[in-house]
Amino acid sequence: MTKVKSLADLRKMKEELANKVQLREKSDSPEKLVQVKVSMATCGIASGAKEIMNHMIDEMDRQAIEALVTQTGCMGFCHAEPTIEVTLPNNEPVVFGHVDSKKADEIITKYIIRGELVDGIIPVNYETVKENKND
Amino acid sequence: MRDLSMHITDIIQNSVRAKAKLVQLTIEEDGDKLKMTFTDDGTGMDAETVQRVSDPFYTSRTTRKVGMGIPLFKQNAELTDGSLDIESELGEGTVVQVELGLNHIDRPPMGDLSSTVAMLITGNPEVEMIFCYKKDADEFKLDSREVKEILDGVDVRLPKVTNFLKEMIEENLKELKIESD
Numbered sequence: 001m002t003k004v005k006s007l008a009d010l011r012k013m014k015e016e017l018a019n020k021v022q023l024r025e026k027s028d029s030p031e032k033l034v035q036v037k038v039s040m041a042t043c044g045i046a047s048g049a050k051e052i053m054n055h056m057i058d059e060m061d062r063q064a065i066e067a068l069v070t071q072t073g074c075m076g077f078c079h080a081e082p083t084i085e086v087t088l089p090n091n092e093p094v095v096f097g098h099v100d101s102k103k104a105d106e107i108i109t110k111y112i113i114r115g116e117l118v119d120g121i122i123p124v125n126y127e128t129v130k131e132n133k134n135d
Numbered sequence: 136m137r138d139l140s141m142h143i144t145d146i147i148q149n150s151v152r153a154k155a156k157l158v159q160l161t162i163e164e165d166g167d168k169l170k171m172t173f174t175d176d177g178t179g180m181d182a183e184t185v186q187r188v189s190d191p192f193y194t195s196r197t198t199r200k201v202g203m204g205i206p207l208f209k210q211n212a213e214l215t216d217g218s219l220d221i222e223s224e225l226g227e228g229t230v231v232q233v234e235l236g237l238n239h240i241d242r243p244p245m246g247d248l249s250s251t252v253a254m255l256i257t258g259n260p261e262v263e264m265i266f267c268y269k270k271d272a273d274e275f276k277l278d279s280r281e282v283k284e285i286l287d288g289v290d291v292r293l294p295k296v297t298n299f300l301k302e303m304i305e306e307n308l309k310e311l312k313i314e315s316d
């Protein structure tokens with residue numbers, strides 16, 4: 001029988017992570033890492049936001065992209081769910097709509113890795129983003 | 136909502152929005168019932184608001200005019216001869232108790248519970264969570280504060296951490312022979 005993972009294994013993994021010099025330097029200033037926010041209110045969840053978040057986490061783990069992935073509320077783009085907000089270091093946040101796993105891959109390879117813009121961006125005025133942040 | 140895990144994310148997101156510092160989710164298989172209790176220490180609601188949250192046309196959001204989360208969960212619970220009850224007090228927090236018929240033909244499947252819980256913990260780093268699954272005499276418990284203590288400064292939001300927690304929860308639930316797909 002294989003051993004079931006426990007928090008002790010997490011400690012081991014943490015040691016490995018902490019040894020990565022690059023990460024150690026960056027984790028003091030999270031704004032230097034890519035930040036991904038997945039809209040996870042009723043509208044997002046019902047359209048499959050969880051699968052997208054799962055997919056992004058798996059892919060970025062596999063490709064060793066150091067990003068911080070979090071959940072956020074309804075941004076008011078219920079018609080375009082699932083939506084994700086991607087903030088590259090030193091860039092304004094960009095919101096992508098109708099994200100499926102294919103689109104998610106495109107966002108990772110083109111926007112996150114190479115910084116090229118991808119179709120499907122929702123133009124956001126400053127107020128809307130602001131409201132979402134207070135949400 | 137295709138499965139119960141989606142409802143779980145939805146209800147816990149309500150607690151996160153209510154500025155909760157600690158959210159507890161206990162799932163218990165009790166005879167023919169599947170019970171879920173969500174307890175938070177968020178802003179809470181007054182009696183009038185509690186009455187209104189089951190109305191799909193009520194929401195406290197300004198981004199849209201409908202609030203389907205609680206009505207949909209309540210409907211799914213009632214379809215399995217169960218119930219959804221809310222107790223809340225302003226400034227104290229909220230308790231949502233859901234009861235479903237465990238073996239009822241209309242009960243939605245549990246869904247991907249392990250990744251749901253892992254992503255709730257790592258996706259909302261400012262909120263602490265205690266997840267507990269009880270089945271017969273066995274239980275599996277996970278406290279996000281212990282996770283963060285072990286991580287000791289390594290960011291909980293990193294994909295590697297989420298994937299680790301996902302696997303850990305999955306393996307432990309499997310040990311208890313709990314349905315999670």
